[in-house]
Amino acid sequence: MEQGWAAITETELECEVAALYSAHARELHRFAALILRQQDGASDAVQEAFLRYFAERKCGGSIENPRAWLYRVLHNYLLDRQAKAAIKREVASEDVVEPLDGAHDPEVRVARSQAARQIARDLTGREFECLLLRAEGLSYEEMATALGIRSGTVGALLARVRRKLLDVPGNDGSTRLGIAEALGSLLHEGGSHSS
Amino acid sequence: MEFVRIQTEPPAEGVQASPDPVGLSDLLSHLRRWESSLPAPELRGITIRSRVAQELGVYLGGNAAQSVLRPVSDDAGNLIPTIQPLLGRFLGRKAASLLSSHIVDVAVVRH
Numbered sequence: 236m237e238q239g240w241a242a243i244t245e246t247e248l249e250c251e252v253a254a255l256y257s258a259h260a261r262e263l264h265r266f267a268a269l270i271l272r273q274q275d276g277a278s279d280a281v282q283e284a285f286l287r288y289f290a291e292r293k294c295g296g297s298i299e300n301p302r303a304w305l306y307r308v309l310h311n312y313l314l315d316r317q318a319k320a321a322i323k324r325e326v327a328s329e330d331v332v333e334p335l336d337g338a339h340d341p342e343v344r345v346a347r348s349q350a351a352r353q354i355a356r357d358l359t360g361r362e363f364e365c366l367l368l369r370a371e372g373l374s375y376e377e378m379a380t381a382l383g384i385r386s387g388t389v390g391a392l393l394a395r396v397r398r399k400l401l402d403v404p405g406n407d408g409s410t411r412l413g414i415a416e417a418l419g420s421l422l423h424e425g426g427s428h429s430s
Numbered sequence: 431m432e433f434v435r436i437q438t439e440p441p442a443e444g445v446q447a448s449p450d451p452v453g454l455s456d457l458l459s460h461l462r463r464w465e466s467s468l469p470a471p472e473l474r475g476i477t478i479r480s481r482v483a484q485e486l487g488v489y490l491g492g493n494a495a496q497s498v499l500r501p502v503s504d505d506a507g508n509l510i511p512t513i514q515p516l517l518g519r520f521l522g523r524k525a526a527s528l529l530s531s532h533i534v535d536v537a538v539v540r541h
Binding site: 256 | 453454456457458460461464505506507508509510511512514528530531534535538539
């Protein structure tokens, strides 16, 4: 995409943005909702990321990897928004969206939900973001672009996540271990989860 | 995966979890509203050049920034190709790209 605004029409640019939106908005929305710990504001944040893409292209910018670029812009926007709102990055249980779980057994649902929260609590903000991006299937290079860090740092962060997942203790053992194993497998294989 | 799924699931009352065609039309409306909020075409070039000069002046000095921005067209369509190669000489390609995006954000998007 080496063309500037002079070489791309308004319609072409809108089509380009629309195609990117169709391809990536869902995962970006998921990422924003997880970072914000709520659905509120996620759609606005995603719109802002696409607005910045639109403006960048209008100003003649060339973007080699739009997906990674959108993640980076969205991530920075969310950090900025959180800083302004003085929201702690800590995962407080009252801030977490109460999940729906497909399991029919209420005890299993509660145990899984608690286990997921505990794992999230054990991870630093940066580790949690790496985990989310990896879960979306981003490569190390894309994650590095999105987070503004080196790909070697991405590898180190994911290794730390993996170690923490392996060390997950548990009174409610099998559930927590099950989630930890699932996450570890996800990080190892780099596959994206189905929505 | 289980962890991501249970964190992502909307609450019982069913908050919209992901964008849909309505989301796309909202986005396109948002882009058009933003465009219509830009300065009038006859003032756009000078306004954007002035804002960008303020940002660039921090790094290059005011006079140099004005000089660098002289070739920028009134629709700012060549803004990034104009400033990025120059910034790249001082900062490297990656940092220049990040700074260019920041300048567009501050001087054009959030005007």
